[in-house]
Amino acid sequence: MTTAGKFALLAGCFVFAATLALGQGRSSQANPPGLAQVVALDECDPTTFNAALGPDFCKNVALAALGYATTLSDLFAKAAAGTPDRGWDFEPDTLHIEKGTTLSIVDQGGEPHTFTEVAQFGGGFIDGLNNGEATVPECAGGFANVAVARTRLLQGSHVEITGLKKGKHLFECCIHPWMRVKVNVK
Ligand SMILES: [Cu+2]
Known part of the structure; x- marks a missing residue:
């Protein structure tokens, strides 16, 4: 040569x-092939949340003592004013995935959430957090409804969703209904 x-x-x-x-x-x-991750975040204030909702309801590790926390009354006040606390959030807000991808939703916040598929975004099952929006049928009944309880996401745990059909899917938290995710499956 x-x-x-x-x-x-x-x-x-x-x-x-x-x-x-x-x-x-x-x-x-950012994700391994076939897996797309969603993170649930919140900044619940353990003192006020647990006084009202019971010990260990809020397990915020986000340095509440340094001000990285929202009191229970502030959370309700912000929701009622139409400016819900952005510390309560699913990230990312929109996902584009291939059919066959597993969605893994991890609760890195301090309190429980739900990751519930809905036909239309709307209110959850706690009126005071809904800012006037009606409860969507998929959230009705709260955790007494097994279908809702099944979508519950506990602190530090994750749920996996498989078998999503092609097209658009909407998910929201039935407790904090401004926590919303759009998933487009190709
Ligand atoms: Cu939530």
């Missing part, structure tokens, strides 16, 4: 290696 030929072969190898590296980078992204 001529020297030029060897160079050409070598250059080809570099291009091939670079393409491989790029391809790997693209497929891995």
